[in-house]
Amino acid sequence: MWCLSCNSLTDSLLCPVCKKKLASLSFAQLYEHRCPTCGTPVLDPIYGCGFCQDALLSYGVYDGVLEHLITGYKHAGHIQGAWQLAELFIPLVARFGSPILIPIPSSRSGRRSLGYDHMALVTWILCKKMHLRSIRLLAQQPKGHYTLLSRTQRQQTSNLVLREKNVRRMESLVQSQDNTFLILDDIYTTGNTCRRARELIQSAWDVPVGFCILARA
Template identity: 25%
Template sequence: MGNHCLYCESTIKETITWKGLFRSDPQYLCGECQKGLQPIEGQRCLHCSRSLEKLSDELKIDEVCRDCFRWEENPNWQGILLQNTSLFEYNDFLKEYLARYKYRGDHTLAKTFGTPLAKHLKPLQFDHIIPIPLSEERHYERGFNQSVCLLEEAGITASHLLARSHSEKQSKKSRQERLQQKQVFTLTDKNLAGQSILLFDDIYTTGTTLRLSAKLLKAAGAERVTSLTLARG
């Protein structure tokens, strides 16, 4: 009896290869659903991982998208978040996949990303990896923090150095509202002198949430703050 796809529940047909006889990564999606996960390839924005090849010329400046150019032009935000890396395109498939994962409580869907996250994180060096927290109210509502579960699937122990006050769901806010958001985070450890911090979240949209977090971390003495997200929205 074969395994079943976590997403569509069809039977996963196993292809046996010489490599597969010795060791193979677990398969959680069928071939068709796996095609829906599209790694970001080609030239990316140096700051946020956005695909530059899919952007029109007026939305990019050299090797940076216009959004990141504006962030870095602003003295309040310049250098706060050194770089974001995203693994997958936020296409229709992944949008629906993550919605089902986050909002409908299907947290077993996190298993799909354990191996790619673990492989990406293995060569990286950092003092702390911090998942973006949910407010207590949002955590109670969902029953789990989607970013923490993703890291657990990758075998990574997270540092919970940030707390979040309650606010309206990010998905309900317009782009302009997100960009103008006030500080919603607090630090549980205010002595991060000289440390390298990696923030982790499921989606990079405007970059506001990650930068608000990074600003606190930098103020606490962190030398370097970068971020990793599953998807670039």
């Protein structure tokens, strides 16, 4: 087996050296401060805690080994990376109890090039490992004029919509019991995609919605 990051021969998805580098990129190691309320790693308590303020948790910095894992899986079709990325999600997701997982969908072009929706696959693995449920509630609508926007304009908008065929199932999940819903995504830049996803869900249903992110750029 070859290491997913450095391509050295190893007996696991990451070699021991890359595992250490990956851990060093985690906020748990990078941040020496902890939120006095919940214990989440924070840069400085004066800035507040993303978990307490916005129900948001993230693993680490989008750099080095973590960046290699995400880009290799998301753009180069290194499908084994799904299992390694799912492992990083497990302790984050566990902080929310037993949530219903909602993956941010891949773009249509991304699904065509890879042959799968990268976050949906990671979510499926998490559900199997943690005995959770998920719903593919969100979709990327056809881009249309979205492709003509500048990078800055794209960062300020979103083409997410609700998947109509799963709305009825969502209604059932909402009515069945007090469920927490958790949005999963790989990279957090401006936060616009996650905010749009939560707005869509909470405008239709009055339910708590949190975020789990692998990397913050």
